[in-house]
Amino acid sequence: MKISKVGFVGLGAMGSVMSPLLVKAGYQVFGYDIIANIDESSGVKQLDTLDDFAQFDAVIFMLPNSKIVSEVVTKLLEINIKSILIDMSSSDPRETKKLGKIIEAEGLKFLDAPVSGGVSRAKTGDLMIMAGGDEEDILEVNDLLSIMGTVQYAGPLGSGHAIKALNNYVSAAGLIASFEALTTARSFGIKPENFLKIINGATGKNNTTEVKLDKFVVSEKFNSGFALDLMVKDVSIAHSLIKDLSSDNPLSNDVRNYLSKSLDLLGGNPDHTEVYKVIKK
Structure with missing residues (x-):
């Protein structure tokens, strides 16, 4: 699967500097955040609703906690999203495994890929990305994730978190x-x-x-x-x-x-x- 359109949910301190890197690499990036706004000069097109996320190839989450990730995923499933879902937030691994079962039942792919390195390394694309999930699925999004840092496979779903x-x-x-x-x-x-x-x-x-x-x-x-x-x-x-x-x-x-x-x-x-x-x- 060729990934070209990417949704990015969470445009706070980390998401606001990570998502523009994807634009510079040639991806079409569409952002969403209930509070934060990203500058138009970033190249990220900010959307007002999650309803517009249905046609993206991959959706990345950079959110405060597992509860919010789950709420967003529930809304996306309601609009019959077909994207690969990637949680780069610092979520609870046990909640990630529970959410994974729900997503898998819908026939979708779900990965956890939290990061370490802070805002300074996020700006330069030098994060450590800890990936959990099916290894073949991780390979499928490796080029995308590698723009933001070094991808290291951790283990099955939840291992990254x-x-x-x-x-x-x-x-x-x-x-x-x-x-x-x-x-x-x-x-x-x-x-x-x-x-x-x-x-x-x-x-x-x-x-x-x-x-x-x-x-x-x-x-x-x-x-x-x-x-x-x-x-x-x-x-x-x-x-x-x-x-x-x-x-x-x-x-x-x-x-x-x-x-x-x-x-x-x-x-x-x-x-x-x-x-x-x-x-x-």
């Missing part, structure tokens, strides 16, 4: 540990620049120390583009999976609880790097 949640849990644990360490180092009289040079040249380096501390925390900009409430959602999914599928879970509950507490203390819609403000108090 599972590993995305687990990845963000590992990232969150490293975030909290790095913030604790930086706060302690500063209190001991170690300058942040010296802390970063040594940590990033030693075994303690991680994504937070290499990418986030200098740019977003030491600078006090706290504008990474990834909201704390989304991290809490992902880590909560990971904790639930770990609790159900692992023999022990010594850390995941503490990570989830600390992030949730931080979200409550910070108020509003804080960036996830603002957890540092809670730790340094």
Whole structure:
């Protein structure tokens, strides 16, 4: 099947920079969002209703959670859509498997392909895309997905969403540990620049120390583009999976609880790097 017309549901921070890449690659892209508007210069034609999505070859979802994805899919099935459906959101893998059974019963193909890398890597098409589903179906959309990043097969349907949640849990644990360490180092009289040079040249380096501390925390900009409430959602999914599928879970509950507490203390819609403000108090 040749894919030429693509629907893109969700034009927020990620969708608004991912969808134009498809236009530049030669696809006809039609977007939809109940709140956000995308600039006409992006080349994405924004539609006012999902009713116009019936004739697309593929439909991509980049939405806040599984519940919204399911609601959108239900509406699309009502208009007899025939597209390949690709959920690039950070959804709950168990809900993805349930939704997959409904979609499969309609004779349609459904894949999960969440991403990692944030807005900066989304803009340049350098995301890590974690694909779950039938391998042949993933190959069918590989050219499309590869425009937005590197596609790595994870396993059967839901596997992409599972590993995305687990990845963000590992990232969150490293975030909290790095913030604790930086706060302690500063209190001991170690300058942040010296802390970063040594940590990033030693075994303690991680994504937070290499990418986030200098740019977003030491600078006090706290504008990474990834909201704390989304991290809490992902880590909560990971904790639930770990609790159900692992023999022990010594850390995941503490990570989830600390992030949730931080979200409550910070108020509003804080960036996830603002957890540092809670730790340094």
